Amino acid sequence: MLSIRELSAWYGAVEALHGISLEVAEGERVALVGSNRAGKTTTLRAISGLVGRRAAELTxxxxxxxxxxxxxxxxxxxxxxxxxxxxxxGMSVxxxxxxxxxxHKQPVQRRERLDLVFSLFPRLAERRQQAGDTLSGGEQQMLAIGRALMASPSLLLLDEPSQGLAPRIVDEMYEALQRVAQTGVTILLVEQNVSLALDFASRAYVIENGRISLHGSSEELVNDERIRASYLGI
Amino acid sequence: MAVLQALVNGTLVGGVYALITVGLTLIFGVLEIVNFAQGEFLMVGMYVAYFSYVALHLDPMLSAVLAFGVLFGIGAVLERWLVRRVLHGPEISQIFLTVGISIALQNAALAFFGSDFHSVHVPYQTASLSLGPIPISVPYLLAFAWGAAINLLLYVFLVRTDFGRAMRAVAVNAVAATLSGINVSRVRMIAFAIGAGLAGLAGAVILPYAYVYPTIGLQYVVIMFTIAVLGGLGNVNGAVIGSLIVGITQALSALFLPSALQNLVVFALFVAVLMIKPSGLLGRSHAH
Known part of the structure; x- marks a missing residue:
């Protein structure tokens, strides 16, 4: 579905990704984990065309x-x-x-998408007329996910959805993401919280200094000595 | 009675100011560029209305639509070929570009149309209606009506339509707008074109009570910027409120000050507002 071979990306003259390859199949949940500034966000930005990039394949x-x-x-x-x-x-929810x-211009389809988003995140429905930036951090994250779902995506790129949120809100959000995934949406998740990511995804890539250092099923990675030592703190 | 009369006149003038300023505000809000050529767009709109009157006997209230169209086209071309190139450049380049466009337009007008003052003769030029004991000037009333209609239309466009919503989205977060599938460059081009078109339209509707000549834009540009900054640069509602405040302040202060000092109170108010709230009355408290 998403095929990436030897993807490099730049911020100005600085190369931030050095030829990474990854593959996401239809209906899969894949995580991209790593420490701060390893290149996780840049990978998503490169897919969306927000940074300068070059790849042998990016389809x-x-x-x-x-x-x-x-x-x-x-x-x-x-x-x-x-x-x-x-x-x-300054714009309402x-x-x-x-x-x-x-x-997606058709009104019927829009109403269906709105219903879906409001059923996933009932709090957004309660606050529909409120300015988006006056919501709490968790609600803003739900709004950002809801906004993305309004486009009826087949692939959802999620960048650090748990960032800065209380554990209870994070649980709530991942439950909603489970339901999104169950509707057949493919998910590529970037997370700094590795245990959360491996819990959610079936497969994961580990990125270090702009290169993929390891990849495998979440089970393999959870039991990998290097992962346990560097990311899970066990 | 004099106060009431001043309030009515001030409101009418304020409505016209709102029409003149709203384009500048829209352009700054969406492109974050200060367009110093806005006064010259108004001047070109006045000439469009003037020549429509001379050649076709069109009333400026009608040729206003034509003026909008011509300036929309000029705005789109200028954005596509010039403004776009400096949007991500230093502010100094943006200033040089729009000031350069304004000088070029002034001199083009001087070369093609000469330095003479021109005006139109319409039947309602000196007519007035009476609202009880208060006389209301018809040309001002018509210009005010255009101002009110345009501001209402623009509001509905920005709040109710997809493209208007996209324009607001681009104004606050161009990256997130791109991720929502919005062609940001195209939205910016159309916002610039609408902003230029509105200045052209404003130029046409003030022609029944104003003269057109190549440097007329300079006369309006100061009041335009005063209002736009007073209301909060980039905020369309702020521009409307700022316009009414300036119009009414001018009319009221004319009651007890000689007309040469008409703008003294306006600028004192302007400075006072900016001292208390530097981002303007409805300005964004945070800049991007």
Whole structure:
């Protein structure tokens, strides 16, 4: 579904990714884990075309993302929930969600998507007229995920959804993400919280200094000595 | 009675100011560029209305639509070929570009149309209606009506339509807008074109009570910026409120100050507001 071979990415003249390869199959849940500044966020940004990048292959369902304008990528079925949520400040919850549905104009479909988002995150329904940036951190994260789901994505790119949130809110959000995954949406998850990520995903890649250092099933990785020592603190 | 009359006049003038300023505000809000050529867009709109009157006997209230169209086109072309190149550049380049456009337009007008003052003659030029004991100037009332209609239309566009929502989204977070599938460059081009078009439209509707000449834009640009900054640069509602405040303040202060000092109170108020709230009345408290 998503095929990446030898992807490099740059911020200005600084190369942040040095030829990574990864593969996500239809319906899979894959995690990309690693420490701060290892290149996790850059990988997602490179997929969405937000940074300069070059790859031997960067395709999604056969479409070449390197030759697609960044704004045209969501219409292919990829929705990216960016780091730090990036809510539209000063705009209401409902307007934030409707911007997410920008590429889907049919009213019936929009209503269905809204119902889905509100059933996943009932608190957004309660606060639909409130400005998005006045929500709590957890609610803003739910809004960012909801906005992405409004585009009826087949692949969801999630960047650190647990960042800065209380453990109870994190549990609540991952339960909602489980339900999203059960509707058939493929998920590529970036997380600093490795145990959370391995719990959620069936497969994971470990990224270090812009290179993939390890990959395998979540079970293998949980039991891997290196992972246990460097990331799980066991 | 005089106070009431001043309030009415001030409101009418304020409505026209809102029309003149709203384009500048829209452009700053969406592109984060200060367009110093906005006064010249207004000037070109005045000439469009003037020549429509001379050649076709079109009333400026109608050729306002034509002026909007012409300036929309000019705005789109300028954004596509010039403004876009400096959007991510240093502010100094942005200032040089828009000041350069303004000088170029002034001199083009001077070269093609000469330095003469021109005006139009419409039947309602000196007409007035009476609201009880208060006379209301018809050309001001018509210009006010255009201002009110345009601001209402713009509000509905920004709040109710997909494209308007996209424009607000681009204004606050271009990256998140891109991730939502919005073509940010195109939205910016159209916002600039609408902003230019509105200045052109404003130029046409003030023509029944104003003269057009190549440097007329300079006369309006100061009041435009005063209002835009007073209301909170980039905030469309702020521009409307700022316009009414400035219009009414000018009219009221004319009651007890000589007209040469008409703007003294406005600028004193302007400085006072910025001392208390530097981002303007409805300004964003945080800059991007």
């Amino acid at each position: 999604y369902r056969g479409a070449d993302l390197q030759h697609t304008n960044p704004y045209a990528i969501p219409a292919l079925g990829i929705a990216h929930v960016p780091e730090g949520r990036q809510i539209f400040t 409902i307007d934030n969600l409707l911007v997410g549905a920008y590429t």
